[in-house]
Amino acid sequence: xxxTPHIEKHFTASESVRDVVIxxxxxxxxxxxxxxxxxxxxxxxxxIVTAGLAEVVAGAIAMGLGGFLAARTxxxxxxxxxxxxxxxxxxxxxxxxxxVAAIFRDYGLQGDTLTSVVNAIAADRKRWVDFMMRFELGLxxxxxxxxPISAATIGGSYIVGGLIPLIxxxxxxxxxxxxxxxxxxxxxxxxxxxxxxxxxxxxxKIKSALQTLLVGGLAxxxxxxxxxxxx
Numbered sequence: 659x660x661x662t663p664h665i666e667k668h669f670t671a672s673e674s675v676r677d678v679v680i681x682x683x684x685x686x687x688x689x690x691x692x693x694x695x696x697x698x699x700x701x702x703x704x705x706i707v708t709a710g711l712a713e714v715v716a717g718a719i720a721m722g723l724g725g726f727l728a729a730r731t732x733x734x735x736x737x738x739x740x741x742x743x744x745x746x747x748x749x750x751x752x753x754x755x756x757x758v759a760a761i762f763r764d765y766g767l768q769g770d771t772l773t774s775v776v777n778a779i780a781a782d783r784k785r786w787v788d789f790m791m792r793f794e795l796g797l798x799x800x801x802x803x804x805x806p807i808s809a810a811t812i813g814g815s816y817i818v819g820g821l822i823p824l825i826x827x828x829x830x831x832x833x834x835x836x837x838x839x840x841x842x843x844x845x846x847x848x849x850x851x852x853x854x855x856x857x858x859x860x861x862x863k864i865k866s867a868l869q870t871l872l873v874g875g876l877a878x879x880x881x882x883x884x885x886x887x888x889x
Contacts (some may be wrong), residue, residue: 675858676807685819690844694878697837703827707749714820722813729805848874
């Protein structure tokens with residue numbers, strides 16, 4: 659019987675997952691903490707909803723812009739390093755060849771095999787530059803569309819996460835009732851989000867869920883305690 663074929667499955671959307679994690683984590687935590695804190699200081703759910711929505715909008719814009727600038731910075735850094743590598747290959751060819759050889763020696767290549775591989779890399783400038791960018795500098799060519807996608811993903815995730823703790827205050831007029839529902843719904847969302855994050859990042863799902871819940875709970879608890887203390 660033929661051997662069962664080995665099929666490798668690798669998760670490749672790490673950048674998108676990172677953006678969702680960044681946006682959703684802060685979206686769940688910050689508005690939740692704000693709403694919990696205001697619950698100890700005000701008597702109207704309308705105030706909490708207004709302040710919460712303002713924070714969600716401001717936070718989504720700020721975090722989305724931060725994601726956009728971070729992606730743009732990555733692209734600009736890559737372009738600058740790529741230009742430098744082209745110049746070094748042009749003017750410091752022998753040194754760059756020695757660097758290629760040193761990289762392959764670390765993988766155990768020696769003698770004629772090493773010479774052949776190095777010559778093959780150096781025979782094509784584009785391939786040579788791409789090799790140096792990846793294996794010398796550890797840089798991957800960024801997607802030119804990455805910046806706006808990152809901004810939209812982070813901002814959208816922040817809005818989705820931020821609405822979860824606020825919706826109970828929109829539906830219930832009693833602050834105590836709204837706070838209890840918000841705590842329960844946000845707690846469930848934090849646990850679910852933490853487990854999903856663990857699944858995609860390879861971390862134990864239970865550990866990730868508990869860590870996410872702990873962070874959100876501590877933030878909300880601290881905000882509520884301070885508001886109650888000074889309110």
